Structures are given as structure tokens and as C-alpha cells.
Amino acid sequence: MTLSQILIGGAVALACGTLLPPRSRVYSFLAASVLAVFWFQPALPLRGLDFWLPVATLTLSIFGWLFTVPVSSRREAQNWVAAAIVLGLILLLGLTRYLNLEPILTASRPPQFEPILGLVAAVGVAFFSLTRSRGKSFAGLWLLTAALLAVFVVLKTPALGIAASAGVRAVTGQPTNLAAVSDLQWLGFSYIAFRMIHTFRDRQSGRLPDVSLAEYVTYVIFFPSLTAGPIDRIERFIQDLRHPVALGQEGWLAAGRRLVTGMFKKFVLADSLALIALNGTNATQVRSAGWAWVLLYAYAFQIYLDFSGYTDIAIGVGRLMGIQLPENFNAPYLKSNLALFWNSWHMSLTQWFRSYFFNPLTRALRSRKNAIPVGAIVFVSQISTMLLIGLWHGISTNFVLWGLWHGIGLFLQNRWSELTRRPISAWARSSPRRTFLEVIGVLVTFHYVALGWAFFALPTPSLTLAFLRRLAGVP
């Protein structure tokens, strides 16, 4: 998001949250978020794709709702209003093609209107049919989950991304030799997919609350958290949506503080540090171990300030709309062990994996007839969870290694804590000793995390290894 998008988004949020009557608030949030999906989408070299990807986001959201909502709730009139808003806005944005102006709210000139009309009509018909269907939709849920994961894998795997781009280029008559992963930049897809999968799993386990189409789509594409999270839980989100947190004077200040802090973190600190942060180019150029550490530290703080800055902005804008989005960071670099770090870094994502992977896996392993040693359960569950978190960022060897680095770290820390809990407790009875241990813990944890960022920031294992050797002063 650019600074102007944030400022305009903040103003829209404020207008929606304070000026509009409560009844139309959800629809205004929905409309604003639909428009934001198009507005935030970056321009893409593939013809029309920067229009069709937002359309796909909205279509997926509508079908996600159809497959998760109880049959009895599908036909309520309010859902037709929401569907009309979403599909109507798609058509209106499509019609801007015929204005002799620069693209409005779309990254480039929208494609021909006929295919847009055709797709909207098809979605409308499918929506009408499914609202009348009395069948259970678990198969649809599995199908949609598989589709989301398949798209996720394609977008996150460079080779598949290039192949997919080449395919699209062949269809649109563009040169296939120019295909690149960046051709398929689908704004916020990682977050959208994980929000939807959360609703599917909760639907299958019977925990999903009954939500309207407007509430569901707004949850999935809520514009303050569209690009960089956090990944809220739907039952918490709709509570705020139905009973917005009163803004009041304190709310004003809290929202303003988060916005200003977030923009300062992102646009002043993080963007400045980005000039000196570790990357694939400077890793090969750096001349000494000392400077290599400077680049690595710069990267560690840049990624934190960038990401947490965006979270602050999202929470600030959300607060203006009466939505209290969950925190994503809690001073992660001041934590004295790796488990505490992961409890305070990208908290909404780790919470997601904990709920839908780590906990079920641990339960399954514990409940096996053939008892598995606790250490083995910890090893398997932590390594596999961290591997998946690594793969969420991108399907490449380095993200796998980054996940392994943290998985092994968590396992070792878990075993170390088990082994040393008693002697350390006995030793650290006085306050200075506890402080000493805390400081050592913070330093060790921070440096373990920082070294892990080398895998995250650099594109290949060989380059990472060379950089790690440079850090160690090995020529």
C-alpha cells in the first residue's frame, strides 16, 4: 500500500465508521473493501489479469460463503443485497473502460465489458441456484479448499508460477518467453486463502457462526488487513462488525497513534533500513564479517518494522471503523526464548497454524495406540509446523531451510528447557541472576532469529551458506 492509499483508506474508514448509520455500515464496509481489492491490486503485464484477479477474489469469497452458510440462511434477502453490491461494483468498474480517463480504482484499463458481464451473469446464476439448493455442501468445501491450496502452490512455486504465466500469455497472445513469477502477483491471496480455509474448517467442525454474505465477504477482504494481515478469526470479527467498538475520544487517539506509529515504522524506519538490508546482491559484495553483521541486523529490523508497521496501520484504520483487529506482534525481539518469539511474531498466522495443524497433529500423535515418546512428538509437530510456515512464505529450498532452522530451534529449546528447568530455577533465585539469564536469553534468541533471516532474505542455499561463512569471518 502506498502512503496516499493509506491516507485515503483512513479517511474512507473514518467516514464509513462514523458518518453512516449502523444499518448501512456493513454494506459500506463491504463496498469499500470490494473497491479496495481492485484499487490495491498492482498492475500486471498480463493483459486484463489485474482486473480478473480481484474478480476471482470476490467470486471465491461468494462461493466460500455459499458453501459455509447453513442452508436455511442462504435465501435471506440481505444476502441478495450483498451479492448485488459485489457484482454491481464489478460491472461498474468494468464500465470505467469506456471513460476517456486514466484507470479509476483499477491498476490498468479494464478488459472488454462482454466477458465481465458474462462472468458476473454466471456467478449470479450459480448464486441463485445454490441459494435454492438444499444439499449439504461439504464436497464443495473440500473442492474449494483444494482449489485454494492449488492456486497457493502455483503462486508460491517459482517454476509453476512461470509456467502458469506462460499459459496465460499463450491465451492472451503475449510473448511466452517473458513469463515471470511477478506476472501473477495476486494481492493478498495468502491472507484471503487462510481466512477462507479457517471458515471451512470451522464449518466442518460445526464451530462457524451463522454469518450473512456481506459479513463473510467483508471478513475475507476487509481492506485494512487485505495486504498484510492480520488473519482475524471470523467469530471475533463479526462481533465487532455487529457491535462496533465505539470510537470515542480514546478510540480516536488510539487509532491515530497506531496510524502515525505504523506509518513512521514503515515509511521512515523500514524504508530507510531497506537501503542497507541484506539482499541477494549485497550478500555477494560485502567485504568483511563486521559489515555482513550490519546488513543482517538491518534486515532483521527492516522486516520487523515493515511488517509491524503495516499491522499498526491496519489496526489503526480498523479502529476508525469500529473493528478491533488482533495484534500481530508483541516486541518479538525482546523475547528470551524461541517459543516466546513465535508467540509474539506474526501472531495471527502462528495462531492459525496452531489451531489447524499443530494442535490436531499433536493430539493425533498422542492418541496413537502405539505410544510415541514425548520428544518425538515435539520433534515431529514442531518441525512440520515450522516447515509449513516456511512454505506459506514461498515454496523454495530456502524457505524450507528457514522453517527447518526454526523447527529445530524450537525442538532444541523445548528439550533444553525440560533438562535444565530445575537446576536453572535453583540457580536463578536472586533477581540479578534472573535478569542475567533473561538478557542472555534475549540476545541468544535474537541472534538465532537473525541468522535464520539469512535463509529468508537470500534466494539460494549456496548464497546463504557463503554469507553465513562471511558472517563467521571465513573467507
Add this chain to the structure above:
Amino acid sequence: MTAPGNPHGPGRPIRPFRLLAKTLILFVLANLGFATANPSGLGRISAYNLLVPGRERFPFGENSGQFYNLSLYDVDAMFASHVLSAGSKPADQYRVLILGDSSVWGLLLKPEDTVAGLLNTDHLAVCGKPARFYNLGYPTISLVKDLMILDQAADYQPDLILWFTTLQAFPLSTQLASPVVANNAPRVRDLIARYHLGLDPNNPAFPPESFWSQTIIGRRRDLADLVRLQLYGVMWAATGVDQVYPASFTPAQRDFEPDASFNGSSGPTLQPSQLAFGVLAAGQLAAGKVPILLVNEPILMSSGKNSDIRYNLFYPRWAYDQYRLMLSQFAKQIGWPYLDVWDTVPASEFTNSPIHLTVQGESILAEEVSEAIHSQPCS
């Protein structure tokens, strides 16, 4: 209504709109104060030579992210980032400053491969002192730009100034076209007045100045450039990279159209009144008692199509030959030692322009310069 946690006290209500209004007023006042104070020495505040080593040549470049460098117009910041500003001059140093264009700065060359870098590598002793050469070249061709740099460089106690130049730097009509000149209007106007340069102080090349342009908002680009320059100092220190060294480049043109024009004229006479010899002469005043060795820098001598008309893309033969004669006469008149190395570097040792040299070409040039320096009397 009282907001909980109000740091101003439990009885003090917080009024968001008042807070916003106060913030805006403070912001406006800060801008007005900044514009009124017009702080001109901000560029002297630098992390270079303090936290990170100074640069071997002035900051210059457009693609900052790739080679940790940028072009800016703040001459103070340019000097502050240069290794020349690292502390006071050692008593036993023979300090040589080298002025010139991109060929001196060293486009496509690493700092150690420029003429200054090669002369430093030779560890020359001049007049019984170890010589240290400072690259003060800057990649635009204008004698006013050179004079502007010399005017400031004279404060750094040089023992000798090498002023590399070429005909392209002389046309009066283009003296103020260099962005670093045009965007330093007060400094250049001062030079015009002090040295009676005969240039128009109200030349349209100077961007219009207004009170607004002096505010924080108006100078936001300059201020951001200053910050970026400091940050790129970290990368300069970490990598020693200050420009991209492409694996290949488009070589300088060797074949030409049958065109004999130079600076809008087809000859046959090069008009001295159209050339900025007055600016060159002002260099003597700017340098004070410091000797200046004037160097007519090497040019590409093509043997390609129509090379009987032109030496290279820059120069038709008639204009360049007359210029060489004028320059040698000027040096004799003013009493400057003069080194004409225009034809000392073979055509194969030029890179992407008629004045840019390969490392081998720079070595040939450095040898010539070294000899010339040693032939100078010690004062």
C-alpha cells in the same frame, strides 16, 4: 468527558480535533521557521569520515539501489562525503586535487582504476613528501562546474591542482546546463559576481526560487537525498561499490555522418568569444597561490568512416585542432604548466564515450601525468 490514561491529568479531556489542529499549526510553523532560517550548512553534517569511510569520488548515479550512490546537488554534502574531508591535512602530505569530468570521475571504472586511484597506487613522492591524489571529478562537462568545485576545494590546502578538461567543457552556451550547476544558483551567482565570469546570473537554467521552495515540504527531496546519502555510506563501507560495472557496454561510435559541426557551428573558425576561457582563468583566482597543471585530456581518435572530418562523435577536426592551439596559448599567457595528452591513448583503450578510458588507458594517462608532476618545480 475524561479519557482514561490521559497523561495530562485525570481532569483534562482530550479533544482529537484540537490535537489535530495543534499538530497542523506546529507543522506549518516548523516549515515557516525552516524557510526563514534557510539552513545552508545541513550538508556538512555527515556520517562519512566519522562513522563510515569517505568516498573516493563524489556521489553520483541514478540507479541507487544497485550501486549505493546517488546524484545530489548539495555541494557541501558532496564534499562532506568525500575522503578529502577526513580530518585535517597531514603535515607531510603532498596533496593533489584532480578536477574534471566523467573521465576523471571514472565512469565504468572502480575508484582504484581511475587516474587518481592509479597515481595513489604508485605511492609517488613529490617534493620530498608522499603524494595523495584526490578525485574531484564530476560526470558533467562544464568549466563552471569545475570552478564551483575548485572554489570549495581550495579550502582543503592543496599543494597542486590538476585540471583535466576538453573542448566540450568550453562552450559558453552550455556552462549552466549541468544539473549540479543549475541547482546551485546562489553559489554560481556568487562565482559570476566574484570572478566577473560574464555569464547571465538570471539564466533560465536556474530554477525559480520561492519562499515555498525553501520550506521543509519544498526541500523534501533534498533532505531525503541527504539521508539516503548517509545510508548509502554504510553500503559503500560494506562493499566498496559505488557504480555498476556492466559486463558489456555500447562502445563509443567510430563511424560518423559527414557532419563537421560543433556546437551549432560548421566552422571554419572556432570563435574564442563563444568559449569560456574566462571561467578557466578564474580558476587561478580561486586557487590562489596553489599551482594548477592544466591537462587537455585524451580523446578517441577514430579511424572509421568520415574520420577525416571528425576525430570522434564530439569533435570535428577543424574545431578541435583550433581549440588545442587556443588552450596551449592560454596556458602560456596565464603561466600555467600545460600537459596536452589528447593523442596519447590508442583508440582501443576507450570505452563508451570519446573521453572514457579503460584501465589500460588510465594507466597510460597516469604515467604521463606522473612525469608532468615530477617535472614541476617545488615551491
